[in-house]
Amino acid sequence: MKATVFLGGGRITSALVAGLRLAGYREPILVHDRNLKKLQAIRRKYGTAVEPDLRRAVESALVLIVAVRPESVRELLARIAAFKLSRPLTVVSLAAGIPLSMLHSRLGSPVKWARAMPSPVCRTGHGLTALTFSKGFPVAARKRVRDLFSLVGTVVEIPEKQFDAFTVTYSSSHGYHALSALLAAAEGIGLEPRFAQLAAAHALADGIAAWRVGDASLEELSQEAATPGGIAAAAMNAIDGGGYRQSIVSGLRAGMKQAKKNAQEMRKKLECSDDVQGVQALRRSQKPRLSKQNY
Numbered sequence: 180m181k182a183t184v185f186l187g188g189g190r191i192t193s194a195l196v197a198g199l200r201l202a203g204y205r206e207p208i209l210v211h212d213r214n215l216k217k218l219q220a221i222r223r224k225y226g227t228a229v230e231p232d233l234r235r236a237v238e239s240a241l242v243l244i245v246a247v248r249p250e251s252v253r254e255l256l257a258r259i260a261a262f263k264l265s266r267p268l269t270v271v272s273l274a275a276g277i278p279l280s281m282l283h284s285r286l287g288s289p290v291k292w293a294r295a296m297p298s299p300v301c302r303t304g305h306g307l308t309a310l311t312f313s314k315g316f317p318v319a320a321r322k323r324v325r326d327l328f329s330l331v332g333t334v335v336e337i338p339e340k341q342f343d344a345f346t347v348t349y350s351s352s353h354g355y356h357a358l359s360a361l362l363a364a365a366e367g368i369g370l371e372p373r374f375a376q377l378a379a380a381h382a383l384a385d386g387i388a389a390w391r392v393g394d395a396s397l398e399e400l401s402q403e404a405a406t407p408g409g410i411a412a413a414a415m416n417a418i419d420g421g422g423y424r425q426s427i428v429s430g431l432r433a434g435m436k437q438a439k440k441n442a443q444e445m446r447k448k449l450e451c452s453d454d455v456q457g458v459q460a461l462r463r464s465q466k467p468r469l470s471k472q473n474y
Contacts (some may be wrong), residue, residue, distance in 0.1 A: 180207055181241035182228070183327065184197045186255060188212035188221050190299065192246045197302040198224045198331030211236035234262055244295075244324060249441060253449055263428045264289060269320045271295050275346055276442040278382055278414040279339060281449065285438065291316050296342060300351050306332030307349055311339040345444075347434035358383055369409045391404055 185192045188210050196208060208227045212218050216265075218229035230236040237259055239245060247255055252274045269291045272282055275296065282292050293316060298443040300350055308328040312321055328334045337345060365375035390400055403412035 180209035182209040182239050183242045183244065184208075184230075184236050185210045185244045185246050186212075186233070186236065187248075188214065188217035188229075189244035189246065189248075191297065192244075193221065193224075193307075194299040194302040195244075195246075195297060195317035195331060196221065196227055198304055198306060199327075200225055201304050202280065202300075202330040204330055205461060209236060209239055233258055237262060237264075240268060242271065242320075245270060245272045245274060247274065249445055250448075252277055253285065253445070256282070260286050264330075267291065267317075269293070269317075269324065271324060273297065276343065276438050278442070280312070281446065283313065285410055285449070291320060294339065294342065295320075295324070295328060296346050296349075297328060298349060298351055301328075301331035303343075304331055308332060309333050309342060309345045309349070310334060310336045311342060312336075312433075342443055343435055343438040346438065347431050364385075 183206060185196070185208070189212075196210070199208065208225075209230055210218060210221050210227055211230050211233060213231065214262070215231060218231060221227060222229045230239065233255075245252065245255065264286075268291070269283075270286070270290050271293045273295055279292050279294060281293075282420075283290075285427060286292075292313045294311050295308055298306045299310065300306045306328075307332070310325065310328065312324075325334055325336075361379040361382065362372075362375050365379055366372055370378065386400075386404070390397060395403075401415075405415050
């Protein structure tokens with residue numbers, strides 16, 4: 180039976196496998212990585228099959244998930260291309276900043292490409308995954324990919340041109356960063372750590388949960404929680420006066436800038452690789468062939 184195959188045994192693979200196991204996913208899962216210690220750790224923790232041989236891993240795939248760092252994608256796809264795939268294969272890239280057009284140029288037909296950006300929170304079943312598909316992506320395969328990621332949280336299909344903005348915005352690091360800052364500030368004004376954790380987690384997690392399940396607007400809830408002239412209102416005014424909102428804007432713009440930089444660097448590496456391969460091919464074609472006259 181064909182499996183859902185992860186190429187790369189890093190953090191996002193671990194989070195997705197944990198979420199799938201939590202959801203009761205019983206279809207075969209196989210993980211490939213060159214690092215045998217990673218494979219042993221994943222097999223020990225989640226009971227999944229592992230395969231250190233790339234060719235065998237690819238041959239086992241119904242859905243192939245590329246879960247390596249962006250800088251490792253070029254080499255990985257070159258190795259897969261050398262296998263001369265002859266059967267249709269659904270491949271999902273989790274690599275940030277590498278567009279479908281670039282992926283397709285490295286590994287084309289019969290491969291059908293999709294991109295996914297899953298949150299590490301998917302390990303708890305409360306993840307969020309953005310999806311985008313290449314043109315002509317088969318309907319049945321599209322459903323298979325959506326259903327897979329739906330098991331670990333919410334799935335939204337968005338235009339590829341918005342992928343970088345989504346990636347910068349949806350990261351759970353925003354919540355962790357805000358929680359860390361609020362905890363430190365609460366302890367700084369004299370609140371014991373255990374009470375600071377309870378209060379700060381409530382302020383962020385429970386407040387947002389109430390907004391998501393209710394029908395009140397964000398503005399209405401903000402006014403309800405921070406009565407004019409009250410303690411919370413004074414705190415919010417001071418936070419905004421300190422440049423909080425602008426720092427968020429600056430942070431997102433910095434993230435977008437980094438995403439574009441990563442994509443440009445990857446594009447240059449791919450172009451450089453193509454140039455090197457072209458020169459090597461030209462040299463091979465121009466290399467004089469020995470004949471009887473040469474002896």
